[in-house]
Amino acid sequence: MRQPxxxxxxxxxxxxxxxxxxxxxxxxxxxxxxSVSDIAFVDxxxxxxxxxxxxxxxxxxxxxxxxxxxxxxxxxxxxxxxxTHDLAQLDEAFKLVxxxxxxxxxxxxxxxSAVCNLRTALYRDFPDAERQTPPRPALHS
Numbered sequence: 001m002r003q004p005x006x007x008x009x010x011x012x013x014x015x016x017x018x019x020x021x022x023x024x025x026x027x028x029x030x031x032x033x034x035s036v037s038d039i040a041f042v043d044x045x046x047x048x049x050x051x052x053x054x055x056x057x058x059x060x061x062x063x064x065x066x067x068x069x070x071x072x073x074x075x076x077x078x079x080x081x082x083x084t085h086d087l088a089q090l091d092e093a094f095k096l097v098x099x100x101x102x103x104x105x106x107x108x109x110x111x112x113s114a115v116c117n118l119r120t121a122l123y124r125d126f127p128d129a130e131r132q133t134p135p136r137p138a139l140h141s
Contacts, residue, residue: 022128023059023083024090029076030115038065044110045080051107057093059083076117090122 032041042063049061060083066075084090097104127133 021085022125023085024087025123025125026082026084026090027121027123028080028082029117029119030078030080031076031117032078032114033116036114041078041111041114044107044114048107048111049080049082051103052093052096055096057089057096059085059089075119076115078115 032038045061045063049058052058053060062081064079064081066077066079082090082093084093097108
């Protein structure tokens with residue numbers, strides 16, 4: 001009998017379509033607490049971030065896992081990238097989570113309670129619209 005497909009299983013993660021749009025990328029690296037199933041964790045992340053994406057609070061996200069233990073030791077086993085169109089959208093996502101609304105809190109708790117050794121970073125596509133670049137001299141042949 002065929003197993004029902006998990007959220008996100010067998011397909012690429014729901015990254016935003018970046019067709020000329022500049023994005024901000026909020027990166028999270030983490031390990032799982034000892035008693036947490038990797039599949040249950042990924043399902044919880046898909047439920048939580050899918051909820052934020054459907055509500056327009058984020059543009060997209062992706063979940064990846066370290067392969068063969070190959071990464072700097074301070075980075076965790078899992079890497080989650082959350083994309084937003086701008087910092088205002090990221091701020092709106094944080095504001096929603098901060099409300100501790102029943103549904104948001106339920107979804108967030110399943111993810112947050114599963115992780116340890118959390119590391120975060122914020123990156124942007126580069127160069128972006130905010131970057132003022134002087135005209136470049138022509139290259140000589």
